[in-house]
Amino acid sequence: MTTDEFRRAGHDAIDWIADYLDNIEHFPVQSKVEPGAIRGALPAHPPLDGESFDTILRDVNDIVMPGITHWQSPSFFAYFPSNTSPPAILGELISAGIGVQGMLWSTSPACTELETHMMDWLVEMLDLPDAFKSDAGGGGVIQDTASNATLAALLAARERVTDFRSNERGLTQTDQRRLVAYASTQTHSSLEKAMRIAGLGSENLRLIDVDEEFAMRPDVLDGAIRSDHAAGRVPFFVCATIGTTSTGAVDPLTAIADIAKQHDMWLHVDAAYAGTASICPEFRHFQNGVQHADSYTFNPHKWMLTNFDCNVFFVADRATLTRTFSILPEYLRNKPTEAGSVIDYRDWHVQLGRRFRALKLWFVIRSYGVEGIRAYVRRHVELARDFADWVRTDAGWDVVAPVHHSLVCFRHSGGDSVNQQILDTANASGRLFLTHTRLEGKLTLRMAIGGRLTERRHVEQAWQQLKASVPESA
Amino acid sequence: MTTDEFRRAGHDAIDWIADYLDNIEHFPVQSKVEPGAIRGALPAHPPLDGESFDTILRDVNDIVMPGITHWQSPSFFAYFPSNTSPPAILGELISAGIGVQGMLWSTSPACTELETHMMDWLVEMLDLPDAFKSDAGGGGVIQDTASNATLAALLAARERVTDFRSNERGLTQTDQRRLVAYASTQTHSSLEKAMRIAGLGSENLRLIDVDEEFAMRPDVLDGAIRSDHAAGRVPFFVCATIGTTSTGAVDPLTAIADIAKQHDMWLHVDAAYAGTASICPEFRHFQNGVQHADSYTFNPHKWMLTNFDCNVFFVADRATLTRTFSILPEYLRNKPTEAGSVIDYRDWHVQLGRRFRALKLWFVIRSYGVEGIRAYVRRHVELARDFADWVRTDAGWDVVAPVHHSLVCFRHSGGDSVNQQILDTANASGRLFLTHTRLEGKLTLRMAIGGRLTERRHVEQAWQQLKASVPESA
Numbered sequence: 001m002t003t004d005e006f007r008r009a010g011h012d013a014i015d016w017i018a019d020y021l022d023n024i025e026h027f028p029v030q031s032k033v034e035p036g037a038i039r040g041a042l043p044a045h046p047p048l049d050g051e052s053f054d055t056i057l058r059d060v061n062d063i064v065m066p067g068i069t070h071w072q073s074p075s076f077f078a079y080f081p082s083n084t085s086p087p088a089i090l091g092e093l094i095s096a097g098i099g100v101q102g103m104l105w106s107t108s109p110a111c112t113e114l115e116t117h118m119m120d121w122l123v124e125m126l127d128l129p130d131a132f133k134s135d136a137g138g139g140g141v142i143q144d145t146a147s148n149a150t151l152a153a154l155l156a157a158r159e160r161v162t163d164f165r166s167n168e169r170g171l172t173q174t175d176q177r178r179l180v181a182y183a184s185t186q187t188h189s190s191l192e193k194a195m196r197i198a199g200l201g202s203e204n205l206r207l208i209d210v211d212e213e214f215a216m217r218p219d220v221l222d223g224a225i226r227s228d229h230a231a232g233r234v235p236f237f238v239c240a241t242i243g244t245t246s247t248g249a250v251d252p253l254t255a256i257a258d259i260a261k262q263h264d265m266w267l268h269v270d271a272a273y274a275g276t277a278s279i280c281p282e283f284r285h286f287q288n289g290v291q292h293a294d295s296y297t298f299n300p301h302k303w304m305l306t307n308f309d310c311n312v313f314f315v316a317d318r319a320t321l322t323r324t325f326s327i328l329p330e331y332l333r334n335k336p337t338e339a340g341s342v343i344d345y346r347d348w349h350v351q352l353g354r355r356f357r358a359l360k361l362w363f364v365i366r367s368y369g370v371e372g373i374r375a376y377v378r379r380h381v382e383l384a385r386d387f388a389d390w391v392r393t394d395a396g397w398d399v400v401a402p403v404h405h406s407l408v409c410f411r412h413s414g415g416d417s418v419n420q421q422i423l424d425t426a427n428a429s430g431r432l433f434l435t436h437t438r439l440e441g442k443l444t445l446r447m448a449i450g451g452r453l454t455e456r457r458h459v460e461q462a463w464q465q466l467k468a469s470v471p472e473s474a
Numbered sequence: 475m476t477t478d479e480f481r482r483a484g485h486d487a488i489d490w491i492a493d494y495l496d497n498i499e500h501f502p503v504q505s506k507v508e509p510g511a512i513r514g515a516l517p518a519h520p521p522l523d524g525e526s527f528d529t530i531l532r533d534v535n536d537i538v539m540p541g542i543t544h545w546q547s548p549s550f551f552a553y554f555p556s557n558t559s560p561p562a563i564l565g566e567l568i569s570a571g572i573g574v575q576g577m578l579w580s581t582s583p584a585c586t587e588l589e590t591h592m593m594d595w596l597v598e599m600l601d602l603p604d605a606f607k608s609d610a611g612g613g614g615v616i617q618d619t620a621s622n623a624t625l626a627a628l629l630a631a632r633e634r635v636t637d638f639r640s641n642e643r644g645l646t647q648t649d650q651r652r653l654v655a656y657a658s659t660q661t662h663s664s665l666e667k668a669m670r671i672a673g674l675g676s677e678n679l680r681l682i683d684v685d686e687e688f689a690m691r692p693d694v695l696d697g698a699i700r701s702d703h704a705a706g707r708v709p710f711f712v713c714a715t716i717g718t719t720s721t722g723a724v725d726p727l728t729a730i731a732d733i734a735k736q737h738d739m740w741l742h743v744d745a746a747y748a749g750t751a752s753i754c755p756e757f758r759h760f761q762n763g764v765q766h767a768d769s770y771t772f773n774p775h776k777w778m779l780t781n782f783d784c785n786v787f788f789v790a791d792r793a794t795l796t797r798t799f800s801i802l803p804e805y806l807r808n809k810p811t812e813a814g815s816v817i818d819y820r821d822w823h824v825q826l827g828r829r830f831r832a833l834k835l836w837f838v839i840r841s842y843g844v845e846g847i848r849a850y851v852r853r854h855v856e857l858a859r860d861f862a863d864w865v866r867t868d869a870g871w872d873v874v875a876p877v878h879h880s881l882v883c884f885r886h887s888g889g890d891s892v893n894q895q896i897l898d899t900a901n902a903s904g905r906l907f908l909t910h911t912r913l914e915g916k917l918t919l920r921m922a923i924g925g926r927l928t929e930r931r932h933v934e935q936a937w938q939q940l941k942a943s944v945p946e947s948a
Contacts (some may be wrong), residue, residue: 001560001840007492014484015563017571018477031583035815046595049843053564056840060568064833067584072573079581079805082827084573086475088526090487094534096781097491098564099546099558107546107553109505110541115510121520124812143616146824155671170675190801197629197824199673201644245805252586301827307828308572314698329663330912331553331719331920341509350671351552351619351662353556353775355782359538366530369523438804446805 001053005277009053009472016057017089019275024073024453028430031069035304038115053409062467069433073159074453075462077433079425080245080273080407080440091225091360092307102354103244106334115142115358118365122312125370126278126298129291132314134343140314141348146272147190149313150296152321152349154181154194154237156295157266159324161236171199179227184251186244199324211404214249214439216240220247222259229263237266240467242286243274246437246446247401247409250274252288261292272311274405276303277381280374286404296319303380303406303450304373305363310357313348323349376452380406383459384449390463396474401445409439414474416443425469432462475527483527491563493501496730498547498927505543512541543907548927549936552909554719554747555924560783561841566781576828579816580808585816588618589616589832592839596786599844600752600772603765604776606788610815614788615822616831620746621855623771623787626795626823627654628668628711630769631740633798635710640829641798645673652704655711656680658725687876688723688913690714696733698731703737707721709782711740714767716760717748720920721875721883724748727763728794743770746785748879750777751855754848760878768938777854777880777924778847780838787822795899814848854923857933861921864937870948873904874918882921883913890917899943906936 001009007242041063066288071082101112118162119140123132143149158166159180166172171179183191185207209220225235238260240251253269260267269290275298277283290296297313300306315321317402326347328337338343346352365373384406391397391410403408411419419436420443427433437444445466449459475483490762501825515537545556576585595615597606606612617623632640635653640646645653652672657665658683669679680702683694699709712734714725726745734741743764747770751757764770768786774780800821803812810816820826839847858880863918865871865884875883885893893910895918911918919940 003492003496006495006560006563007488009560009564010488010492010567011485013567013571014481014488017568018481018484020571023476033583035579035583035810036587038584039591042591045776046599046839047843048845050844050846051840053841056561056837060833063587064584067582067587068572069575069582071575071582074484079575082573082575084570086480086483087527087530089480089567089570089573090483091566092570093484093487094491096558096563097487097494097561097782098540099556100541101545101553101556101782104808105509106543108541108543108545109509109539112511113510114516114538117513117516125520145827147825147827151671151824158673166673167670168676170669170678171673189801189806192798193801193824195644196641197625197671199632199640201643209826246805296488307573308575327666328666329719331909332663334909338508350625350667351617351621353621353782357536363530365520366525367527369521369525371522372524391944392496430641434592435805436807444543445721463794470936 012057015138019205020073024070025075027070027073028072029070029075029433030427030430031067033067033077043288051467071103072451073459074451074455075432076451077462078433079259080302080448082301082308083303083450083452085305085364085452087363088305088307089358091363094358098356099109100356102356103343103352104332104334104337105338107324109359111356112345113360113413116343117315118361119312120359120428121365124273127284127292128296128314128318131316132296137318138314138316139318140312142223143311143313143349144309144312145271146188146193146297146299147193148349149311150268151194151271152199152313153266153268153295154198155326156315156321158198158200159236160266160320161234164323178232178234180204180206180233180235182208182221182224182235183239184208184210184241186210186214186240186246187241188245191239195353200395210249214247216242216251216256218252218255219257220258225259225263230353235263237268239268239270242269243405247439248274248404248407249401250286250404257289257292266294267292271296271298273299273302276300277377279370280377300361303365305313305368305376305452306360310361327452380449383410383454387449387459387463389445395443401440406449409437410447411442411444412470412474418471419443419445421471422466422469426465429465431465486527486531495546498544499549500529500546501547503544503547503549503907504901504904505541505557509540512537513668539936546813546926546927547923548929548932549906550925551921551923551936552907553818554776556775556782557777557924557926559779559926561837562779562781562834563758565837569830569833572830574830574831576655576821577826578806578808578811580810585830585832586819588718588836590817591818592832592835593786593788600789601758601789602750604769605790606770607719611792612788613792613817613880614786617787617823618783620744620771620785621667622823623785624664624713624742624744625668625671626740626787627769629742630789630798632672632674632775633712634740635708636796638797647722651709652676652706654680654709655725656682656695656698656706656709656715658715659686659719660684660688660723661713662719663714665713669840688721690725690730692729695730699737700735704760709739711742713742713744716743716745717879720913721876722748722878722881724760724878727761731763731766737822740768740904741766743788744894745769745815747776749775750774751851751879753844756802774835777908779850779926780834780837784835799823850912854919856927857930860921861923863931874913880923883918884892884921885916885946886944892918892945892948893917895945896940896943899938903939
């Protein structure tokens with residue numbers, strides 16, 4: 001592809017995206033293809049000779065698009081949003097065009113320094129503790145997902161509690177039988193995955209009961225820790241969540257932080273979804289206590305208009321984190337690193353190589369401005385509150401968890417099989433897509449509002465469709 | 475940003491990239507900024523109100539570009555290439571525009587099925603074992619980096635050898651003192667990082683001596699395994715490399731595979747850089763023995779024209795891998811998953827969420843065709859051989875490792891300080907960028923050829939610049 005061909009193809013690709021976003025609400029939200037349908041439409045063998053971009057783009061339309069569930073649709077209310085935006089798309093594009101690999105400061109200083117700067121901006125935007133700022137001994141880093149951020153937190157905590165010896169010698173039986181981590185029954189599954197990866201085992205993760213609002217009970221946490229202590233174990237890690245995946249519950253951070261401090265445990269705060277809301281002062285009370293956290297993570301790729309992947313991860317003491325991950329082979333040695341004057345983000349996570357993701361974050365923050373992002377968050381929260389009101393005031397429906405942000409958990413009073421039918425019928429309509437969870441054993445519908453293109457009429461349409469999906473028998 | 479503004483800004487961004495690539499060879503390859511310079515040019519606080527795309531793009535030029543080391547420059551010969559290409563950039567762009575998150579088959583069937591299909595295409599393109607194909611019980615997955623692929627291989631091996639119990643109970647002292655992994659002294663540092671993460675510890679990684687070509691010595695490997703066996707340990711994992719980072723050395727895979735089989739060990743093959751070369755039949759002999767591998771990884775984001783990140787990871791038995799990583803919380807349950815009729819790639823790695831990276835791989839393979847990619851590989855290898863010839867026939871210079879692919883390790887006979895001066899002077903010229911390693915204690919220069927835009931004249935210019943950089947005293 002010559003440069004001129006790239007210009008033409010690139011303009012076509014931009015127009016294709018613009019047309020797609022202009023027409024996105026006319027697609028059925030959830031793809032209806034059967035397993036194997038997409039593969040069946042693809043040639044069995046790769047082409048020997050090159051093909052034109054026009055041909056490829058035509059196949060995107062004909063083969064790929066029928067197999068797309070439209071996450072950017074204004075009627076996508078499933079899981080959590082994974083919203084993107086024009087400036088984010090352009091940031092990703094420019095990053096791909098420059099094509100730098102920022103494993104070390106020296107491999108592209110701008111890649112590292114813009115990232116550090118964006119992390120400091122985010123500390124200010126979310127009113128996070130000063131300790132997370134890069135000039136205060138802490139700092140932030142872009143990770144791909146909260147799964148990796150949580151793994152990084154857990155590993156740093158593991159190293160700290162073993163006096164940085166488990167990296168070298170591996171986990172001893174003493175470690176394995178004694179090191180215990182805590183989270184609520186509502187905590188994201190990535191923590192259990194991290195326990196497994198780290199060699200600590202699911203069995204050493206205590207899932208603490210929640211209260212009627214699905215928030216961790218500090219009294220139960222305290223009891224579990226004391227009981228483990230009495231049995232000779234070492235409670236070393238607790239994860240508190242601001243905005244759980246099932247219901248958006250908020251754990252009582254201040255009380256949990258007190259307990260963590262008392263027992264010298266690492267406190268990790270997972271605000272993957274709800275963290276973005278802290279850009280609005282009126283939602284910051286949910287993170288009271290975060291000043292005691294050792295680490296904190298949230299996903300701009302969920303609710304902050306930055307396309308996947310873009311998780312951010314902050315630590316209060318970056319030396320512990322980098323000591324956990326650092327290995328310096330000869331071929332990566334360089335003067336700025338050895339002078340200790342720069343940040344090398346390869347020492348902050350599992351991966352060595354990394355792309356220039358700070359660019360899209362910079363584009364998003366500058367394009368919308370802090371006030372522009374606040375306006376999005378407020379609109380989504382308002383729509384969720386309205387939706388919850390409609391549900392509450394309709395006989396036969398209930399809101400079954402507090403609506404702290406923009407996620408509404410609700411169900412029809414007809415029981416599991418009625419709710420399953422509502423879910424299936426509504427999703428099959430193509431006019432919306434939502435997913436479920438199970439609360440106190442009961443099938444529960446989740447309405448997660450957060451699309452960039454979502455307007456009141458889409459939420460209204462979803463509610464009408466849900467009501468129309470109630471089976472006659474109910 | 476309205477759709478019309480996005481179109482205009484998008485066209486500008488495409489043109490910006492085209493102009494950049496057209497002019498890239500006029501930039502000094504390595505950025506010369508001092509630590510802190512980029513941050514010093516950025517506003518201390520995020521903007522409250524949105525700014526125009528023109529303003530942002532202007533700042534990309536004025537603030538970011540001076541801090542860029544130009545990985546896509548035709549005169550970038552450092553580390554390994556991380557090459558991109560017009561179709562890869564457009565694939566990344568369309569992926570960002572569609573904005574789907576492919577954690578499950580059901581969250582966008584095309585995202586999963588195109589990926590599976592591309593993995594099968596790659597098995598055919600590289601003549602990898604049929605066992606790696608998705609319909610043969612194995613399969614491939616896109617990971618971000620080889621670091622994560624190696625971690626996944628190690629964890630799957632750990633689970634297999636502990637009868638899938640270490641995920642649950644954690645590593646017992648028996649595991650930790652007994653489980654031993656093997657690799658050569660030249661193996662990438664990501665394996666040691668993975669040993670640490672997995673709780674197995676650096677101490678349980680044996681680094682096996684290499685021969686005069688920097689390839690692992692199977693006799694030493696065999697001896698080490700026997701000695702560990704005799705001491706009651708359990709050798710469980712061996713990593714062979716096709717194309718090591720320092721010198722591009724190729725471990726004797728067939729002999730290593732025999733040993734691995736004999737001791738029932740997991741054999742992982744790391745071909746991160748050199749794997750791409752197997753697209754040419756004449757380079758496939760380097761992977762003889764790969765049919766015995768349990769897992770294999772290479773990086774299309776290094777030498778296969780696909781922008782970072784795009785690592786691929788194959789396993790012969792995918793059930794072991796998915797059993798290692800799978801956790802299914804209620805909110806991710808769905809009918810296709812429970813029917814067992816689909817692949818859910820979230821069970822193949824650490825991360826839960828994932829973006830649509832198969833798209834750019836599809837764009838690259840179709841745009842270039844198999845023959846087009848072969849032509850790139852052959853051109854780079856030929857340039858490397860020519861460069862090596864120039865070095866060899868010049869008095870005072872030596873090629874100090876076999877040139878199997880497109881990496882040349884060489885040095886001036888003047889000793890470490892002369893070579894350091896050559897490196898510093900040449901890089902300071904801005905006309906090329908290369909990095910070093912240390913072989914048998916001696917500072918060694920690495921010339922890694924693999925840029926999409928690299929032509930003979932750039933390699934010639936680099937050689938002239940290197941010769942001109944020899945200090946007069948030498």
